[in-house]
Amino acid sequence: MILFLAYLAVVLSLSSALLALLIRQQAVLATGFVKARDKGVRLPPAVEKFLVDALSPTRFQSRLQQLVFLCLGLAGLSAILSGLSVLVSDSIVRDQLVLGLPWLPWHVRLDSLSGFFYLIIGLAVAAVSLFGPGYVKDYDEQEDSFTVLGLFTGIFIAGMFMVLLADDAFFFMIAWELMSVASYFLVSFQHQEAANRRAAFLYLIMAEVGAIAIILGFGVIAGFSADYSFTFDAFRDTDLSVTWASVAFILALLGFGMKAGLVPIHVWLPEAHPVAPSHISALMSGVMLKVALYGFIRFCFELLGDIQWEWGVVLLVIGALSSLGGIFYAMMQNNLKRLLAYSSVENIGVIFMVLGLSMIFLDQGHPEIAALGFMAALFHAFNHALFKNLLFLGAGVIQHQVHSLNIDDMGGLIKRMPHTSKLFLVACMSIASLPLFNGFVSEWLAFQTALRVDVIDNAVLRSLIPVAAAALALTAALAAACFVNVYGVMFLGLPRSRHAEKAEETQDKGMLAALSLLAGLCFLVGVIPGMVISLLNNVSIQIIGNALPNVAAVNWFWLAPVSAEQASYAAPLVLFGVLLVGGVSFWYLRRNSALEFKRTETWDCGYGGLNNRMQYNSVAFMMPFRRIFANVWELDEKIDKKSSDVPQQVSEIRYQLQVDDHSWRWIYNPIERLVYGIARIIGRLQTGNIRIYLAYSFVTLIFLLWVVS
């Protein structure tokens, strides 16, 4: 049953892909339908009526699009169901498909870990399926065709599901690459812009490199497996020498990290996510990165055998680098989706940091704390999936209404788009990890893990982990600043452009429904984290082999993972408190209706003429940070003043800011130059002169003869 649901998810997403192919076949279908009727095929009148309506040239496109997304939605639902049921029943389902190599059929396995990620993907896909129809409604089939979009969306989602199902290296790689390739097409979807093409190319190449690293990693394990079979079961009971295991670990980190977007192999992410359609970038950023995370966990915690604490340290460092780097670069962006992409880098960094913690604790012999860290990581993955989807979909709505993604073109949207603005606020509060929202809970758990450092004996780790905690704290604070900026500049203040002035709330119920769903989940999980955590318990029992130190104290009300007197958090109580105090003070102060406040002009120091150019925009907002952390970015600031005839008076001043990523200058451009240089050198071999070619063959012959004799 569980397996059936799991397969159903894959099949449904694939079928949505196939349905999308029909979008241009309206005429064919209609005639076929008419023929069938003439043939005397009788349908129930309701169905017939619906078909007649749906096949009419005017309606067909929107109807089919709705159908496609309906399929996706059902896929998402079945994924949620199967994920939940496997988590609750804490069972392991296995199967084999008749596909693949003659001696290596596709092995399928659904356990708590993959079930959990199934749940994540299912939620995201469900939301997207609500969001999609409204978003793609007015696509011009000629310009950017829905055929391509729908087709590859379906394949992409199916690929992600298959990655979770895979239980042998071959199937895993196929599913993995399917996911990558499909998303590549989605990135290059609107390929009229050169930027999109560039992003797609970068993405494809890095995906390929990552896949190669992963294959190599699997190969290393397989090299030591008993009968050289590539099933994960065989991997599970091979034990590698520490050296080889570490090699495999590094390869996996490279491969999966490249997909997850760890610094410095993150550069494809801020390029690719902004250019894809919003609901796709929501899936890529919110979910695909999690699939990479899943692969990494599966690889390191399960297939690789014993964990080494050094790996944990590596993760800690890389994670800290990514989280800080990600948020720093996010702060400097003014393209909303680019900003969100960078903040994904940050969150992934946080997740990997906490994973590193749990690795360290595991190797140091404290599995219960390792379990705590592991859960913190998974929980944060879950939360990130929720609020990052919400943010990207919100960005989609805004792009749809404001026709821009530059946050400095917006402003004042809170009045023009009331619903969206509220939902977006929820997302911002979650990602800024404020209490009562889900982001806070996972961060809280992360801190709890870090604070258990005193059980460790190793002095290096004892001093390293607090530093990591400090980095984590700084990251959180920066994230809050970053999203205050985002929300403030986009939704508050005066409109900064005519687009923003004209903007109005979307009329599409589906879009808002998707946003509300996610926002609701963010809040619910934030207030009642216990439910998710109790699900996660099974996962950590399966992977780490240990539950929370204090499962009993984890219920809907209390959250005391370690022990009640050591640390506890009762979000419902806090919520109650906030409502109480807020309500009372509100009631008390508003009781006197004579004191109803009055609206007047904004105070303008008596000069008058406040306009929207006087308020802070994101560049101005971030100025102090640019000053303080100047070396983090490759800043290129230009200020050119035109001084007027009056001395010491500036008639016109223009400010330009260019923020670049260090990794390009230090890593990627050199590589490209290297490859091209080598190519040029080797090109010299082929002079075009036939006599030289003859000489080649002559020399080769002589050489080989000399070799053999």
Next chain:
Amino acid sequence: MNWIFAFIQTLLFIVLAPLLVGWVKWWKCRLQNRKAPSLLQPYRDLLKLTHKQPVVSHTASWLFIATPYIVFSAMILAASVVPLISIDLPTAASADVIVLVGFFAIARFFQALAGMDVGTAFGGMGASREMTVSTLAEPAMLMAIFTLTMAASSTNLASAIGYVLDQGMVLRPSFVFALFAMILVAIAETGRIPVDNPATHLELTMIHEAMILEYSGRHLALIEWASAIKLMLYGVLISNIFFPWGIAVDFAPSALGTALLWLLLKLAVLAVFLAITETALAKMRLFRVQEFLSFAYLLGLLGLLSHIILEASR
């Protein structure tokens, strides 16, 4: 029983906060040879503000109006989890010290947003600066607090303070670091000289005031009151974490009485210190603040490390 007591204690916080502000003001005036207003002046101000009709800009949105209430209740929740005169505090379990920092974060988040809501240059400036300062201050504070929580191996304030109390008079280098970090952070977060000047409304230097420039009437009252509570919160944190002696462990009236006296004494002393520093020091330039705060951050980290390496090593 103890729930009621927790409620009373929170009320005590709310009530005493303006008094503390007045006390500081009084001492500053004294130190600057000015005639001091009465200690109750802050109460009068609040009362006056609540009876004025608030004025709100046309461009302001619901967020602007909701913010004061949110900030106020966030502060009160924060107050409710900090042991004031007794460590046997049930509410302390509902939210540990990390959540406490979270409450401050909420208040700051909304204040900054409200600052940007109206769309003046001041609001944005204030928000930007406030976020900058707090971005640097928050991790420092966490570091300082983690030093305590690691020593007590608990992030629950009540049990942590209890632990320090049981330890008795022990000199811990880590605590010294943490204490100084905490003081620096407190100065920055409560917007005191040398980081910010609560009395000024000079456009270019103000941070906190710039955000709330547009507020008036009861809204302003709530915000002022909230910041008063914040000041007191930091005071209580410093005094009760690092000098917990005298705090009651149960509800014996005598113990509570002495605890209250002790607390008032500690706060009074702290306030005097604050007044002295504010008189002695000049406000520093905005871009010197990060040196100030990264120093605090460093201290906190040092405290943490010295605890890990020197004290807790086995």
Next chain:
Amino acid sequence: MIAAYLLLLMPLVGVVFFALFGHRPRIGRINIKFNAFALLMSFWLALNVHKSGTLVSEGLYFLVDSFNVYLIVLTAFVGLTTSIFSAPYMRHEQQKGRLTEKRLRLYYSMYQGFMFAMYLVLTTNNMGILWVAMEAATLATVLLVSLYRTPESIEAAWKYFILCGVGIAQAMFGTVLLYYAAMQISDAENALNWTVLIENASQLNPEIMEISFVFMLVGYGTKIGLVPLHNWLPDAHSEGPTPMSAVLSGLLLNDALYAVVRNKMIVDGTTQTNIAGYLMMGFGLLSFLVAAIFLHRQQDIKRLFSYSSVEHMGLMTFAFGMGTPFSTFAALLHMTVHSLTKSAIFVTVGHAAQIAGTQQIDKIRGLIKTQPSVGWGLLIGTLAIAGFPPFGVFTSEFLVLLATMQSYPWLTPFLLLGIGLACAGLFRNIQPMVYGKRPEGQQAVEANLWPVIIHLVLVLWLGLSIPQSLSDWFNQTTILISGSAPL
């Protein structure tokens, strides 16, 4: 066996027939029919082999075992689909006035001649005949390379002619040595028969056999396009008419490799040192890497893909050289999928060149907007050839990697490096061509894309699951070549 004779007879008839009527308007259709017939025959042959094992004609002239019968089917299939593609292509060329009737006659009759040579290479049992047929294949195609009579095409044809001629001469010397070695153990008439040789391989003189293999490798290797003997290949592919390029890299290279492998089997039987294998591995790896790098600096779309052919032939040579069951299986699979994919790509490339009116990569733009079928065909074909799943190339490359990890783990990084470089090199050139806005004055052309669709679907199928019958077939062949079945 009749099937084999018919298979050989039909193209011979074709040569004469088209030499006479090759200029008729609907002649393309007839060409298709000829090849369709050949395909049927090959199926019949395959059926026989499947039923009654290896077939040997009386007089030991012909030999059809599981190895070459599958290549025969492949050859016939690609020959057919390519002829399907060439019909509209050639019509378009004629309308553009790039070809006269005389040349059309030449083209069609030589097409059949080439097919005949291919079938002869595959079916013959005599290493001498094999050589002759190989040379004949060169001679048949050399005039087609210079079909357009542009200076470039003539230059390309000349290089093709001279280099392959010299190479093949070296192969001949190898054959002579082989014959000389065989003379010691067999009567003169049958001494060159592969069946005889493989039976008494152990008695042959190892030193001579090694020397002879060197000559064979250098000789036939020139035709396979092994670096540094490959220089004729990109020129010939880029300058000839596209259908020719399709069959050249789809078939000729395979058959040359086939010849080398046959010889390797004998040598392995003779010598204990795995010298042949090492030589092939060395050449293969070198070609693989160098070609992958060359991909980065191509301006001509057909040159681009001919280099990718070099790359993949290198990979196959490497895999055959390793000689483990795994690698052999992988190499066979790779041969199949590469032929299918590459000929499909050349079909799309041909149309792309016609759309843009040039083969210059930087002049071909926005194919998807101009003619989606061609654009997507090219893009997906490139994905497949670059080794992305779920296409078969990925499966075979995965198997090659697997085998390499098993036997020579320290070589895997090089392979992976090559794959990555190749992928980057291909896409850096392909993307701008298929994507982007539609340039002014670009018109869609008459195109028959069924070959592409069929090929790609087949490759996809092979990628998802290898049908039992085919895998049995590969298994038999693997056993034949490397002694035991994979796993």
Next chain:
Amino acid sequence: MELIKLDFYTQGVLSIAALIGLTSFLMLGQGRLLRLIFVFALQGLLLVLATALAGYSMENSHLYISAAITLVLKVFLIPWMLQKQVYKLNLHRDVETLKNSTAVMLGGATLVVFSYYVLHPVIQNSSVVLVNALAVGLSLVLLGMLLMISRHHAIAHVVGFMSIENGLFFAAIVSTRGMPMVVELGIAFDVLVAAILFGIFFLHISSSIDSLDVDQMNRLNEVDQ
């Protein structure tokens, strides 16, 4: 072993082998195309002699046939054809100046030594004549390639190519008493077609780049200008 002990056939073959080797050295040193072609014909003639001798000595009838074919093809047809080309493109006057021909000669000599060195393992189990024949055949192949490499005239290339063929043929005849008949015929056919194709190509090349200098055919290359 001294030559006296050997029978007439062996002596004859050995001397012819030596002469053939000599001819290809002559080719290497020959600047004038016409003489080059003439020497090539001479080589063909020697080849015919060797074939006939072999056929005679071991009563192998079909060697006579192949001797006849060789006579027609390599002594008359191809040289005649090449000559015709030379006159048609009136190249019969110009002399190709051979750069560092001494080096080429020395190279050739080393090649001969090398081919003996390569084939020395064969010596153990075969008679002296075979070794010599194979060695000479191999050296002919290598010398032919050397000729092609050192000359940049298309006709010279053809001659070199054909002399390579001669080498193969010689080796085949003497060492293995001729290949099976089918193969012989096939080879002969190929050579014939090849010769015709060369003729066609001369026309095309000279019409496209009005000369037969192969060095001018380097449009297709990978070197960026």
